[in-house]
Amino acid sequence: MKQPANSPQPHLAAPKISGSRPDVPVYNSQNLFAAGSVIYIDHQGERYRLQLTRQGKLILTK
Incomplete structure (x- = not known):
C-alpha cells in the first residue's frame, strides 16, 4: 500500500563506518x-x- 507523501519516512544512508551493522538504519x-x-x-x-x-x-535532554 502506498503511503501519503507527508508521512514521515526514515532517510536511510549507507553505513560509512567499517564494521557497522547493515541491518541498522x-x-x-x-x-x-x-x-x-x-x-x-x-x-x-x-x-x-x-x-x-x-x-x-x-x-539530548529529558
Whole structure:
C-alpha cells in the first residue's frame, strides 16, 4: 500500500563506518532537522528533546 507523501519516512544512508551493522538504519541529521534545530522523541512514555547546536553538536535532554 502506498503511503501519503507527508508521512514521515526514515532517510536511510549507507553505513560509512567499517564494521557497522547493515541491518541498522542510519538517519541523516540534515533530514531530521530540516524544519528547525529541535526535534522531540517519544520513548517509553517520556518525551526527549534533541537539539542541534550552532557548533553542529547534538544535545539530548529529558
